[in-house]
Amino acid sequence: MLFDDLLFTVGQRxxxxxxxxxxxxxxxxxxxxxxxxxxWTIAEHAGDAGPDGMQDLLTRVKWDDVAVRADVREFICEQFGDTEAVLVIDETGDLKKGRHTVGVQRQYSGTAGKIENCQLAVHLVYATEVVHAMLDAALYLPKSWCDDPQRRAEAGVPEQVRFATKPQLASRMIETAVTAGLPCRWVAGDEAYGADPRLAAQLRQLQLGYVLAVACSHQVTTSLGVYRVDALATGLPASAWQRVSAGRGAKGHRYYDWSFTALPAHRDQHGGHHWLLIRRNRTTGELAFYRCWSPEPVPLHTLVTVAGRRWKIEESFQAAKTGLGLDQHQNRRWTSWHRWTTLAILAHAFLAAATAHRDRPDPAGLIPLTVNELRHLFNVLIIEPTRRHTDPLLWSVRRRRHQARAMKSHYARQALIEP
Structure with a gap:
């Protein structure tokens, strides 16, 4: 069984x-x-008498979350590795209260769409034509945290960890995956990554093609000079646009108008071919811009396919947060955050691999198994019939005792500072 094989491999750590x-x-x-x-809820579901064992797994037990993520990467490579796969990079935010959770500060969160007190992490997703899986993650540690020894010590941040931008974190994860032999050809990302020239240079050095979004103010060099990309778009004739699908959606193909322009002046020591790719919404006329590079010439529909596959990471975030508890952790320290995230990545990789294994064609009238549907079936058919059950009254007593102790502690702390 696929689940047993994956857990056996990881169990050797x-x-x-x-x-x-x-x-x-x-x-x-x-x-x-x-x-x-x-x-607490996972321990009760497992049939344990208390939460201590699960908490120890995230804090005190000795194991290497980096090595486990390497096992997951190898598992993904074996199950559905594809030389045409796309590595998708993006960050996601978890809203938090207080200031003690590692990495938390007031910062912009794309999840909330505004500046909030939150924790940010950069994720790497492996996306093929038929399946996608979470591959790696790195917690973003703001400069205010990196320069505060006391907060670092309280959160257990390792001594060697230094400030790194989100593109730098993405660059490290991509290099690790490629160096380990993961088959892939492309990288896709949003404006936060397209704006970093060092990331693009490293991808060219790794001979990885990329389609990275850039802002409308981004400047490119053409044979006629340096122009903003939005200025170039206004001068394009009607014949420069082609209607191409960015991928299949639940309600049909995602058609946009696309235009791409070669940028020969951008060639460097890595060779290859540079393009500016422009997407136009067929209804609103809204424009989006992408800097593209490939070691060899590729047609427009290839770049469009890579650009469209970037949205797979949003599907991964949704599945991991709503179904796998990726953002429900209550971990304040560095090690426990990485371990929780690693186990969520492992669970998502299992579901992705299981949906990729379709030995027989799907019956007429059915869509292929989705990650969410497979998770439901796995729980109903595999987990529930075999799991242990504990006395719910004992867990009720344990929860209320824990809450009473917490309340007493809060009141005692308040009494020390209030008149």
Missing amino acids: FRRPEPRRRVRDFVRGLLAPLPRKNC
Whole structure:
């Protein structure tokens, strides 16, 4: 069974049988339809007498989350590796209260669409034509955190961690994946990554083609001089636009008007071919711009396909947050955040691989299995019939005792500072 094979591989990273069992139970808890996912609810679902074992798995037990993510990468490579795959990079934010959770500060969150008190992480997704899976993640540590030794120590941030921009974090993850032999050909990302010339230079050095979004104010060099990309778009004739689908959607093909212009003046020591790709919404006329590069010439529809595949990471975020508890963690420290995220990535990789395995054609009238539908079936058919059950009254007592202690502690702390 695919789930057992993956957990057996990951289990070799643990020396003792207890943490191996807890990892299996933890991932099964992430896959289960629990209303809220944390160490307490996952432990109760697993049939444990208390949450201590699950909490220890994220904090005290010795295991390397980087090595586990390497196992997941190898699993993805074996199950649905594709030389034409796209590595998609993007960040997502988790809204948080207070200031003690590692990486939290007031900063712009694309998830909220405004500046909020939140925690940001850069994610890497592996997207083929038929399936996509979360591959890696890196927590963004703002400069205010990096320059504060006390906060670093309280959150357990390793000594060697230094400030890195989001494109730098993405660059490290991409280089790690490519160096490890993961088959891929393209990288896609939004404006935050298209605006960084160092990331683009490294991708060219790795001989990875890219389609990276840029702002309308981005400037390119043509044979006639330097122009803003929005100024170039206004001068294009009607014949320069082609109607091409950016991919299949639930309600049909996602058709846009596209135009691409070669940028020979941008050639450098890495060779290859540069383009400016422009997308125009057929209804509103809204424009989007992309800087593109490939080691060899490619047609327009190839660049459009890569640009359209960037949205796979949004689907991954949605599936991981709504179904796997990616953003429901209650972990304040560096190590526990990475371990929770790693196990959520592992769970998503399993679901993605299972949907990629369709040995027989789908019956007429049915769409292929989705990640969400497979998660539901896996829970109903596999997890529920075999899982242990604990006395719900004992868990009720434990929760209320824990809440009473917390309340008493809060009142005692308040009494020290209030008259």
